[in-house]
Amino acid sequence: MAEMNMAQAINQALDLALAADDAVIVFGEDVGTTGGVFRVTDGLQETYGAERVIDAPVAESGIVGAALGMAIAGLKPVAEIQFLGFAYPAYDQIVSHVGRIRNRSNHRFTAPMVIRIPFGGGIGAAEHHSESAEAMLAHTPGVKVVVPSTPIDAKGLLLAAIEDPDPVIFLEPIRMYRALKQEVPDEHYTLPIGVAQTVREGVHASIVTYGSMVRASQRAADLLAEEGVSVEIVDLRTISPLDEDAIVATVRRTGRLVAVTEGHRTGNMASEIAAIAQEKALYSLLAPVERVTGWDTVVPLKRTEAHYVPGPERIAAAVRRTLGT
């Protein structure tokens, strides 16, 4: 057990996976010599060599497409794309091939691979570095989409993703890489993909969210607690497939739902969460479902980014609206 942040926990998961299974390789731009732009793969090439921790040319479609070929031929590649905003050239490979090869070949060829992608805003980076377009990936058949919010979850979910027989997109909230430290067990462990976790119990309203918005929601819940409002928080941890049962259960418990994501407002994960609540738990709802989201704008640059990314105040305001306070 050691105290570590999410970047270190992911590094440890990769280290364990590389040590345990010769088929696992790490593959991406700058992942080797420099240990990745966020240093998440730091030291791995030194330990496992340049044939297992492979620096790739700057070509996102090529990285994902080559990783698919590798996966079909028996490897378990863990590809890295540096930022979600740079992953768009790879979407064609993800949508057209990675998510389809099992179906297209009627199970003969499969893609046991992971695509790790740092995503989301809140660090005031340059344009394209703060994207939260995960709904586009969740909309894609044949891939699973996992989003950890803590170091402990990141390690267990990544190991599960690497061991999954199907392709997993692993979205790492950039803001959480070094925001939080936890005591992370040293040994190998996995957490189930597709299973949400209630990270805070409450009785008056539910927040359903994931990724860096879990911490923003925790802070909102702290503010509301001072007002005597008890908020339950469900961390989805996987956004495809969604844990519908967990969403329905929390709505039934509290009767009020606020769905939070930093993705653009139209057609995002909060929209899907709201739709599930009205389909499956309408008669438990005491107020309209609130969605707290980013806007249908380009993510603003550093000086005004805070007005885009949902923060505790915006989330708390939405909870208050569900309570009529």
Added chain:
Amino acid sequence: MEPVRILSPDGSLVGDAPFDLEEARRLFAAMVTGRTYDHKATAMQKQGRLATYAPFEGQEACQIGSVAALRPDDWLVGTYRDAAAMWFQGYPWQNLFLGRMGDERGGEAPAGVNVTPPSITVGGHMIHAVGLGWAERLQGRDRVALTLFGDGATSEGDFHEAMNFAGVYATPTIFLCQNNGFAISMPRDRQTAAEHLADKAIGYGMPGIQVDGNDLMAIYSVTRDAVARARTGEGPTFIEALTFRIGPHTTTDDAGRYREDGEVEEWRTRDPIDRVRAYLRLNDAWDEAWEQETADAAGDEIEAAVAAAEALEPFGPTAMFDRMYAEPTSAMDRQRGMLRRDG
């Protein structure tokens, strides 16, 4: 650049034959079988028994000659126009028919046959061949990967990324471009300003070879050399095969809108099957009876495949949910239930 040629259209040799007469007869028969499938599939599409079909008539030497240079366990990564190549590497005709009938079982290569289902999007598959061969080498095996594509695919960004990765990592990949003159309606000279497609290889640090794509012996010979390079760790090769698609792009296309009949007739005089027949005749290795026997055997094989494909019952309505993941996810289970409930 002079395209590599061994066999002239009149059947005479202008180079050394890379295989003996018995092998020439075997490959001739394979090309005949390929063309029999092609004609049958086109006819079945017109009868409404197949969905849109992309004929490959005229490209049989590219497909049979290149695959003849592979080992049975090598990878083949081709397109919707490469049925003859896929079959010759072990993919059953039945599955090729099934795919065109609209049945996902058509995409399933038998165990041990390393042929991926045909790529329908243009250009996205070549990088898979790079990854496949690369993974074989990383796992200590010497399988190589042959990828087939057309002249149009060389305009796609993924062509560049595939060629670049292959060059940088010296992967065991053979890029075989069947330059058949047109990408649907777009002629080759409007696809790229490069004088030859083969010249593109220079930019990726690999050899680029132009070959007469209707010359079975030349195709076999250059592919064999490229396979040998790949297998011994010397890296990838780009082969541009000059050929011509005798038929339309697909059965929904009217090729008369973009090319002259005379061009098609001119290319018919360079037919890859006729050329090998002429060679065999010159060498007393052909007679009418054997030709008929070959055609009959091909016909029987194709008809049997059609019968087997058409005898297969369609998937049940909810089978789609069982093909997406190793184990259906909660979403698949819920949606299967919804389909069962409401249709």
